[in-house]
Amino acid sequence: MRFGSYPGALEFEKNPARWRAYLRDAIIEPAIGRDVLALGAVRRPALLRQVFAVAIGSPARIVSLQEMQGQLQDKGALETVAHYLALLEDAYLVAPLEKYSTEASRRRASPPKLVTLNNGLLSAMHPDGAPDPQRESARFGSWVENACLAFGINQGQRVTYWREEPLEIDAVLEGSWGNWAIEIKTGRFSGQDMRGLTEFCRRYPAFAPLVITAPGDEVNAQRHGIRSMSWEGFLMTGPIAD
Numbered sequence: 001m002r003f004g005s006y007p008g009a010l011e012f013e014k015n016p017a018r019w020r021a022y023l024r025d026a027i028i029e030p031a032i033g034r035d036v037l038a039l040g041a042v043r044r045p046a047l048l049r050q051v052f053a054v055a056i057g058s059p060a061r062i063v064s065l066q067e068m069q070g071q072l073q074d075k076g077a078l079e080t081v082a083h084y085l086a087l088l089e090d091a092y093l094v095a096p097l098e099k100y101s102t103e104a105s106r107r108r109a110s111p112p113k114l115v116t117l118n119n120g121l122l123s124a125m126h127p128d129g130a131p132d133p134q135r136e137s138a139r140f141g142s143w144v145e146n147a148c149l150a151f152g153i154n155q156g157q158r159v160t161y162w163r164e165e166p167l168e169i170d171a172v173l174e175g176s177w178g179n180w181a182i183e184i185k186t187g188r189f190s191g192q193d194m195r196g197l198t199e200f201c202r203r204y205p206a207f208a209p210l211v212i213t214a215p216g217d218e219v220n221a222q223r224h225g226i227r228s229m230s231w232e233g234f235l236m237t238g239p240i241a242d
Contacts, residue, residue, distance in 0.1 A: 020129075023123075032052060036088065040087050051084040055116065067111075097161055098161075144186050151234070182212060189221075194211070
């Protein structure tokens with residue numbers, strides 16, 4: 001969750017400055033400056049870097065293309081922003097997740113949920129590095145969620161999200177792990193916070209509910225009759241069925 005999973009960076013974990021320099025020089029710069037440019041037409045490399053920076057700064061957040069466009073220093077057409085997001089996904093840097101729906105038109109019309117595909121990129125790009133779970137609980141929660149979603153994507157699962165105002169769930173997983181509806185909670189939560197999860201599973205009974213919690217909080221979800229596991233356990237094994 002803090003350092004990602006680039007093997008070459010492991011030897012520098014105890015030296016934050018060298019670790020960050022390695023990620024920037026050996027991973028990020030070659031990917032943005034060379035690999036992405038080889039994947040498709042990039043007429044505005046500076047805009048591509050801005051799209052990357054905004055995406056990296058929004059881990060596990062639902063961000064419309066219009067909202068992203070408003071954060072760019074150089075204004076680009078929505079089609080260009082979407083194209084650059086697709087290239088970043090092809091380069092295994094950022095994945096814009098679709099909303100789960102049985103209707104293709106609704107999937108296309110919904111804003112993407114941005115997932116950075118390796119949390120090492122988050123730590124390398126954020127000026128403060130990884131968040132402190134006590135002082136920065138909101139940022140910590142988004143990084144944990146990002147790590148869990150990225151793990152599912154990198155393991156070949158189809159990952160989407162679901163939102164029907166005022167209800168939503170963090171992830172919908174389909175693939176070799178099975179069909180799962182997932183809510184990720186790193187802080188305190190109640191049964192009321194599970195309304196989105198229970199409603200989604202009522203509408204789509206092929207999906208099993210799962211709450212990913214802080215280590216030690218698994219019993220809280222189980223008290224409400226919902227399967228649970230810690231985020232640390234999930235990042236080691238993925239979901240475990242009964």
